[in-house]
Amino acid sequence: MTIVRGAIGGVAGYILGAALLMSIRAAAGSRAWEVESVTAGAWLFALTGWLLGVGVWRYWARPWFGKKEQVYTTTGWRRYFDFDTDHKVIGIQYLVSFLALFFMAGLFAMVMRYELMGVGEDVLDADQYNSLMSLHGTMMVFVAVAATVGAFGNYVVPIMIGADDMAYPKLNALSFWLVPPVLVALTASFFSGGYDTGWTGYAPLSVQSDVGGLFFNLAFFTLGLSSIVGALNIIVTVVTMRAQGMTWFRLPIFVWSIFITSILSLIFTQFIGLAMLMVVLDRTAGTIFFDPASGGEPLLYQHVFWFYSHPAVYIMILPAFGITLEIVSHFTRKPLFAYKWAVGGLLGIMGMSSVVWAHHMFTSGMAEALRKPFLASTEMISIPTGFIFLSALGTLWMGKIRYTVPMLFALGVLFNFLIGGITGVFLADVPVDIQLQDTYFVVAHFHYVILGGGIFGLFAAIYYWFPKMTGRMMNDRLGKLHFWWMMIGFNATFLPMFSLGLQGMNRRIADYTPDLADANRAVSMGGFFLGTSFVVFLYNFLKSWARGPVAPSNPWGARTLEWQIPSPPPHENFEVPPVVLADPYGYGEPDSIHADLGVTQSESIEEGVEA
Amino acid sequence: MGEEDRNNSSKRLLVVGLIWLVATVLAVIAVAAIQWHPFAASREAEITDDAFDLLLLFAAPVFTFVLVVGGYTLVRDRDRGTGADGAPIRTNRLFIGTWVVITTALSVLIVITPGFTGLDELRAEPEPDLIIDVRAERWNWAYTYAESGVETQGTLMLPIDRRILFRISSTDVIHSFWIPAFRIKKDAVPGQITTTMVTAEVLGSFDNQDEMRVQCAELCGVGHARMFTGVTVVEQAEFDAWLAAAGG
Incomplete structure (x- = not known):
């Protein structure tokens, strides 16, 4: 019902906006209907209508107009399709939405790799290839930016800091309900011929692309709104809602990583909004930001775009660093080594991320x-990044390592990011970059960072927190099978791409010179192997969620707060607000207690451990 | 920490150090044995390939360090079903201090060389013997030899051992002028003239080397993948004859 109401609101908003714009256009003497100008303007009305329809009006805005607020009564599975303000519901909404987007974009990659198996145009023509490649990139960037923060930033962070919810629950629901319009815009783009600019959408190509390009701009703009609102919420939550005794240096490292990621999102996402807006205005309103014939400046786009999109790489990877360090500590049964250096590393990356874009x-x-200067700043950012490895290696050293599925994925992040990071050092070197820029070396590098780091981190988080979120255990054997399958498939796909780039294969091409055929076939085979690994995951994920063994409250024996309450947690998370006494990493330290949860809760924990 | 633990710990460090040493030596040998670079035909290619090789040398011990320390501890320190906690080591000043100093020093070193030194080498010899205006448009390349005014499309003819300045422009969207065998690349931006310089040092053509091509390296629309032409490097005399025949 919610979605129907939202859809009605969205359509009504679009019609209203379109009517308004068309009358203005007609009054100004232009042709009233022009799909791009009208759609660009009406999109904002449609968004507003959608949001009002899905729940902003009923549960939020009515009192502004002196009406009685409606009481939220939805229960059970319907909550996931409603304007629910519980951070745990919203976390799962994010997780499922972005997993769906991830698998869709992954299927596109499979088609691309099928096309690239041989020389010549086989299943796709160059135009279709460019569209598919652009959509693959865009969707995966959306997943990498929003999946981990949206799912686990929402679900886990409030519990980890001992809060009962986010600071602004309604704003939280609003930030999620901005996501479906993003999917609508992407779908509209796909069916209106797509766009051939890649996810980077460089002007002036993007100004000239078909109407699909406009929907790409609107999708990115809308996701940006969602990110900014979500980031603000997380920042305020971590600053103001920490439990008594949860000082900054007692925060779990995952909370730090999401907090810092959110600061990056809040500061920089407006620049991608700006870049998209400028292109839309150039397309529809006759501005000339990027039109050199009229005194515009194409390079301006790249500066504004990368001013967001480089920090965005850290938005994608910092949560994975946080998850990795969190998991490494809990599954080595050791305190997180050099905790303050790890936090310093995250802060250092945040500080430097704004001065490396060029x-x-x-x-x-x-x-x-x-x-x-940009060569120097970029090479220097490897110093704070190294602190993450310092902390991880120091924690592993002399631990009691438990090879659980989340632990395997965390180790996968470390291995893959090691390669991604080191090849980044090569690309930051200008003479080397002149040759390798825009080749498959770059494609390999950023897949090692974003897929090998960020998405492996996402899966580490899924396997780690699945029992908490669903109250059920995932199958351990299938999890391990998935890990090794994905790990081998990933490396088999992307390691040879470095070689392709060195050999001179440039990126974003539907066809290549014949000397590159063998390597490309090998990469495609690796890609299909990687792709099929997710069948194992999906089977395990869906089956375990429906019928997996019931999870105890603390299956991993971890010390952070979310494991001290039932799985899944009750609505208010804690019966009484916890009092934090020390950081959560006191493994091997006698008498170290992270938090006092009150009598009843401690009893339920002990039961949980035995079960 | 007891006496036994301390001995044990020193022994571990010694073993890990030795494995690291061996692994690094092997990695350096492997790095030297692998042919990383495709066909190279210019002064710029030497600078770029040297920079890459030097970075490989710097990267080898870092890569092996993480793999060896991580790998060792992953094998040795796995929990054998005891359920016990690990040693509560929260910090180690010597290890952290060494790490910070070495990674910082290495980063600074990389910035200086091959970073700044490589850039300076590329920028040395700024006086051109020959100027060629490159015009990119969807989806082909046109070349004008500035002095003679000869304009050509198709294969780019260049004389060997001459300093060549390319002045690059675009008439529509952004393209990128890339010659893989020369290791040069510069975007063609509408409304702007960008430049890059090269000295070809090897004779050759696209017929026998795939890397001898001008390839568009910035997505420019449907014809992007096919937007390339051959490059042919010939002796000066042959070049002069060709230019004269072409109308210069």
């Missing part, structure tokens, strides 16, 4: 004088 532009024709 390393994407070494060959762009920007001022020569910018090359050295």
Whole structure:
């Protein structure tokens, strides 16, 4: 019902907006109907209508107009399809939505790899290839930016800090319900011929692309709104809602990583909104930001775009660092080594992330004088990044390592990011980058960072927190099978891509010179192997959720707060607000207690451990 | 920590250190044995390939360090069903201090060389012998030899051992002028003239080397993948004759 109401609101909003714009256009003497101009403007009305329809009006806005607020009564599975303000419901809404997007974008990748198996155009023509490639990139970037923060930032962070919910629960629901319009815009883009600009959407190509390009701009803009609202909420939550005694240096490292990620989102996401808006205005309103014939500046787009999109790489990877360190500590049964250095590493990355963007532009024709400073800043960002490895290696050392599925994925993050990070050092070197920029070396590098790091981190988090979120255990054997299958498939796909790039295969091409055929066939085979690994995951995920063994409250024996309450947690999370006494990493330290949860809760924990 | 633990700990460090040493030596040998680079035909290619090789040398011990320390502890320190906690080691000043100093020093070193030194080498010799205006448009390349005014499409003819300046422009969207064998790449941006320089040092053509091509390296629409032409490097005399025949 909620979605129907939202859809009605969205359509009504679109019609209203379109009517308004068309009358303005007609009054100004232009042709009233012009699909791009009208749609771009009406989109904001449609968004507003959608949000009002899905619940903003009923549960939020009515009192603003002196009406009585409606009481939220939805229960059971219907809550997941409603404007629910429980952070745990919203976390699962995010997880399922972005997993669906992830698998869709993955299928696109399979089709791309099928096309690239041989020389020539086989199943796709160049235009279809470019569209599919652009959608694959865009959707995966959306997944990488929003899946982990949306799912686990929402579900786990409030519990980890001992809060009963986020600071602004309604705003939280609003940030999730901005996501379906993103999916609508992507779908509209697909069915209106797509766009051929890649996810980077460089002007002036993007200004000239078909109407599908407009929907790409609107999708990114809308996701940006959702990110900003969500980030603000997480920041305020962590600042103001920490339990008594939860000082900054007692925060679980995962909370730190999500907090810092959110600061990056809040500061930088507006720049992608700006970049998209400028392109939309160039397309529809006759502005000339990127039109050189009229004095515009194409490079301006790249500066604004990368001013967001480089920090966005850290938005994608910092949560994975947080999950990895969290899991490594709990499954080595050791305190997190060099905790403050790890936090310092995250803060250092945050601080430096705004001064490295132009390393994407070494060959762009920007001022020569910018090359050295951006080379230097980019190489230097490997110092704080190294602290993550310092902390992870120090924690592993002399631990009592338990090879659970989440632990395997966390180790996978470390291995893959090691390769992704080191190859980043190569790309930051301007002479090397001149050759490798826009080749498959770059494609391999960022897949090692984002898929090998970020998405492996996402799966580590899924396996780790699944029992808490669903109250059921996932199958351990299938989990391990999935890990090894995915790990081998991933490396078999992307390691040879470094070699392809070195050999001179440029990216974003539907066809290549014949000398690259063998390597491409091998990459495609690896890709299909990687793709099929997710069948195992999906089977395990769905079956365990429906019929898996009931999970105890603390199956991993971990010390952070979320494991000290039932699985899944009750609505208010804690019966009484917990009092935090020390950081959660006191493994092997006698008498170390993370938090006092009150009598009744401690009893339920002990039962949980025995079960 | 008891006496036994301390001995045990020193022994571990010694073993890990030795494995690391061996692994690094093997990695360096492997790095040297692998042919990383495709056909190279210019002064710039030497600078770029050297920079890459130097970075490989720097990367080898870092890569092996993480793998060896991580791998060792993953094998040795697995829990054998005891359910016990590990040693509560929260910090180690010597290890952290060494790590911070070495990673910082290495980063600074990489910035200086091959970073700044490589860039300076590329920028040395800024006086061109020959200027070629490159015009990119969807989806082909056009070349104008500035001095003679000869304009060609198709294969790019270049003389060997001459300093060549390319002045690159675009008439529509952004393209990128890339010659893989030369290791040069510069975007063609509408409304702007960008430049790059090269000295070809090897004779050759696209017929026998796939890397001898001008390839568009910035997505420019449906014809992007096919937007390339051959590059042919010939002796000066042959080049002069060709230019004269072409109308110069």
